[in-house]
Amino acid sequence: MEPRIQYATTSDGVSIAYWTLGEGMPLVFATTPPFSHIQREWQWPGYRAFYEALSRGRKLVRYDGRGNGLSDRDVADFSLEAHVRDLDAVVNHLGFERFALLSGAMASPAAIAYAALHPQRVSHLLLWAGYARASDFYRSPQLKALRALREQDWELYTEAVGHAATGWSEPEEARRYAALIRESVTQEMLQAITRETERFDASDMLGKVESPTLVMHPGRAPYPPVDLARGLASAIPDARLVVLEENALLPWLGDTEAVLAAIDEFLAEGEERETKAELPEGMAVILFADIAESTALTEKLGDAAFRAKARELDTSLRATIRECGGTPVEGKVLGDGVLAVFTSARQAIDCALRCNAASQPQGLQLHLGIHAGDVIREGSNVYGGAVNIAARIAGASAPGEVLVSDTVRGLARTSAGVSFDDRGEHELKGVADPQRLFAVRGGGG
Numbered sequence: 001m002e003p004r005i006q007y008a009t010t011s012d013g014v015s016i017a018y019w020t021l022g023e024g025m026p027l028v029f030a031t032t033p034p035f036s037h038i039q040r041e042w043q044w045p046g047y048r049a050f051y052e053a054l055s056r057g058r059k060l061v062r063y064d065g066r067g068n069g070l071s072d073r074d075v076a077d078f079s080l081e082a083h084v085r086d087l088d089a090v091v092n093h094l095g096f097e098r099f100a101l102l103s104g105a106m107a108s109p110a111a112i113a114y115a116a117l118h119p120q121r122v123s124h125l126l127l128w129a130g131y132a133r134a135s136d137f138y139r140s141p142q143l144k145a146l147r148a149l150r151e152q153d154w155e156l157y158t159e160a161v162g163h164a165a166t167g168w169s170e171p172e173e174a175r176r177y178a179a180l181i182r183e184s185v186t187q188e189m190l191q192a193i194t195r196e197t198e199r200f201d202a203s204d205m206l207g208k209v210e211s212p213t214l215v216m217h218p219g220r221a222p223y224p225p226v227d228l229a230r231g232l233a234s235a236i237p238d239a240r241l242v243v244l245e246e247n248a249l250l251p252w253l254g255d256t257e258a259v260l261a262a263i264d265e266f267l268a269e270g271e272e273r274e275t276k277a278e279l280p281e282g283m284a285v286i287l288f289a290d291i292a293e294s295t296a297l298t299e300k301l302g303d304a305a306f307r308a309k310a311r312e313l314d315t316s317l318r319a320t321i322r323e324c325g326g327t328p329v330e331g332k333v334l335g336d337g338v339l340a341v342f343t344s345a346r347q348a349i350d351c352a353l354r355c356n357a358a359s360q361p362q363g364l365q366l367h368l369g370i371h372a373g374d375v376i377r378e379g380s381n382v383y384g385g386a387v388n389i390a391a392r393i394a395g396a397s398a399p400g401e402v403l404v405s406d407t408v409r410g411l412a413r414t415s416a417g418v419s420f421d422d423r424g425e426h427e428l429k430g431v432a433d434p435q436r437l438f439a440v441r442g443g444g445g
Contacts, residue, residue: 022055024319369393
């Protein structure tokens with residue numbers, strides 16, 4: 001189903017069109033101005049599949065900047081500050097206190113500026129085919145030729161940009177992109193916008209970016225040159241550079257799985273850093289989830305395919321845990337497990353059911369176990385006998401089954417909206433006393 005188009009209003013009165021997709025940690029995607037039309041992009045299978053992949057376990061936000069797409073086109077101000085206002089209007093309208101920011105190509109200077117000006121709001125910054133100073137970007141011979149063509153032959157210009165963005169081996173996609181450009185913006189408006197964007201310079205803000213930053217460079221793109229990506233990665237504190245040799249300027253053309261894997265891994269690390277100060281100490285309800293039959297699945301699917309599925313599920317599970325009021329513990333615990341702590345048995349049970357449902361679209365199943373007891377916090381992890389028991393309970397569960405200890409059943413018996421099937425006493429490895437376990441039955445999941 002096509003996302004619902006909504007509008008936010010900037011501080012200078014411009015209406016900005018946006019849509020959201022999915023639930024979880026917010027990821028705001030600001031792409032190249034002015035080649036943006038959020039409705040037409042969704043109707044393009046390549047774009048749509050990429051957006052759907054980005055939204056798994058997250059709330060993806062996509063918007064049209066001023067002067068293009070479905071946003072206000074009767075606008076005069078296209079300065080760098082104006083583009084920052086567009087982004088600010090959308091995230092404020094959605095009530096985001098903190099979000100990840102992904103920018104594409106010419107949106108990069110505004111994204112860098114926003115991250116530098118609002119370090120408390122940008123949890124992590126991702127730059128695709130980016131640059132900080134427009135004069136460095138537009139020195140490209142291809143862009144100089146396209147600039148001259150833009151003034152003389154509008155249709156030929158859009159066709160040439162389409163081929164540059166998609167690669168000459170994708171003629172149908174190039175034609176689609178050329179048509180999208182013509183629907184996104186008029187020739188006159190494009191000239192007005194580029195008169196400003198060609199002067200953008202956020203280079204003095206690079207050293208002020210505090211957010212963890214990933215710089216991604218598409219190796220098949222005719223511009224920008226890779227030295228601009230290296231310059232960004234060296235100027236932004238602790239930034240990392242990933243060169244994706246098989247990708248065109250549009251991130252979903254080429255090795256899309258490599259792009260998504262780089263994004264997922266980076267965002268997952270960022271989510272783990274965000275949790276470090278939130279872990280409790282003392283009494284907690286502990287949920288352990290682990291992928292069932294991971295060894296057999298690795299042999300069946302191959303290591304790369306299984307790892308891609310496991311990464312995607314890990315991101316989804318961590319988002320679900322946060323939505324349910326829990327805190328995922330940093331890093332892997334055992335095998336492909338995810339460990340989380342809650343202050344409520346009801347929340348933990350609801351989360352386990354939802355995690356079970358989240359694993360099904362991937363063709364995976366989970367072992368899920370819940371226990372309650374004292375935990376000891378050390379940095380970004382929790383330890384203790386109760387944690388070990390939760391992991392052993394998960395190991396005793398059948399694939400797709402949620403098992404809880406008698407302690408958890410007692411805490412949640414009247415509040416969780418589920419019933420429990422007695423599975424009897426179990427001898428758990430490394431646990432001195434037998435544990436009476438119960439399978440959760442019912443609930444919305």
